[in-house]
Amino acid sequence: MRTVTRLLMRPARVSAVAQISKNFRLIDFQGDALRECTWTPGDKLQIKLDGSLSTRTFTPMQWDTATGATRILAYCHGAGPGCDWARRAQPGDERQLFGPRASLRLDGLPASTVLFGDETSIGLAATLQRTGEAASVRHFIFEVNDRKEAAVVLESFGMKTAVSIERQPDNGHLEAVIRAIQPLVGPSTAFVLSGKASSIQYVNRALKALSVAPRRLRAKVYWAPGKAGLD
Numbered sequence: 001m002r003t004v005t006r007l008l009m010r011p012a013r014v015s016a017v018a019q020i021s022k023n024f025r026l027i028d029f030q031g032d033a034l035r036e037c038t039w040t041p042g043d044k045l046q047i048k049l050d051g052s053l054s055t056r057t058f059t060p061m062q063w064d065t066a067t068g069a070t071r072i073l074a075y076c077h078g079a080g081p082g083c084d085w086a087r088r089a090q091p092g093d094e095r096q097l098f099g100p101r102a103s104l105r106l107d108g109l110p111a112s113t114v115l116f117g118d119e120t121s122i123g124l125a126a127t128l129q130r131t132g133e134a135a136s137v138r139h140f141i142f143e144v145n146d147r148k149e150a151a152v153v154l155e156s157f158g159m160k161t162a163v164s165i166e167r168q169p170d171n172g173h174l175e176a177v178i179r180a181i182q183p184l185v186g187p188s189t190a191f192v193l194s195g196k197a198s199s200i201q202y203v204n205r206a207l208k209a210l211s212v213a214p215r216r217l218r219a220k221v222y223w224a225p226g227k228a229g230l231d
C-alpha cells in the first residue's frame, strides 16, 4: 500500500479550514506536489482515507500551481468516512491526494448555461460562476436539505440569485426544479447536471422532453443512496 500511495498520490497538508455553516466546510490544501499539476475547472480530486487505499471524491474550486494550493467545499451530509474526515479536518493534517483528474468539463460552455445540482455541487457551481466570457449568463438551481443553510453558503460565494428548492421525501420537489428550469431553456442553452443520481436522471429526462439535444447536456453523478465512494 505504501508503494502504491507513493507512486500515485500527492502528499499535501490542510492549510486552512473555514466552517461556512453547520454542514459546509471549506478546506484548503498546500503541498509542493500540488505545483506539478494541470487542473481544469470541473476536475475531481480524490482524498485517501486512513488505513486503506479507499478514497472519497471532491471538486477543487481553484488550483494555484505557483504556490501548490487547492481548495474544496465539503458537504458533511451525515455518516460516511469522507464526511467524518471533512468534519474533523484541521490545519496541519497530512493527506494523500489522487488527482486532479478529468470529471465534468466546464470549458467551452455557451454564454447561457444552467447548472442543476445539490449541496455537493456548490463548489463546482462557484467555479463555473468564475469561468467563461464576461457576458456569460449562469443560472444555478439546487435541490437541498435546508434552504436557509444553502442560502448562507451560496451568498458567501456571491451566488445570490441561485434558486434552492428543498427536498421532499417523495421527490415531489423535482417538479418544482423543472418548473424553475423550463423558462431558462433557450436554443443554445447548455445544462450541467451533478449531484444525486436519481435527480440527475429525472432532470435529464425532463430536458429531453423539452427537446434539449444531448450535446447540450453534461452530467456527472456525485453520489447515490446506498452506494459508497463514487468517483
Ligand SMILES: Cc1cc2nc3c(=O)[nH]c(=O)nc-3n(C[C@H](O)[C@H](O)[C@H](O)COP(=O)(O)OP(=O)(O)OC[C@H]3O[C@@H](n4cnc5c(N)ncnc54)[C@H](O)[C@@H]3O)c2cc1C
Binding pocket: 044, 056, 057, 058, 059, 060, 072, 073, 074, 075, 076, 077, 078, 079, 080, 081, 082, 083, 084, 103, 119, 120, 121, 123, 124, 220, 221, 222, 223, 224, 225, 226, 227, 228, 229, 230, 231
Ligand atoms: C466527481 C465527484 C465530485 C464530487 N465533489 C464533491 C464536492 O466538491 N463536495 C462534496 O461535498 N461532495 C462531493 N462529491 C460527493 C462525495 O464524494 C460523496 O458525497 C461521498 O459519498 C462522500 O463520502 P462519504 O464517505 O461521506 O460517504 P460514502 O461512504 O461514500 O457513502 C455512504 C452513504 O452516504 C450517503 N451519501 C453520500 N453522499 C451523500 C450526500 N451528499 N447526501 C446525502 N447522503 C449521501 C449514501 O447513501 C451513501 O451510501 C463528489 C463526488 C464525485 C463523484
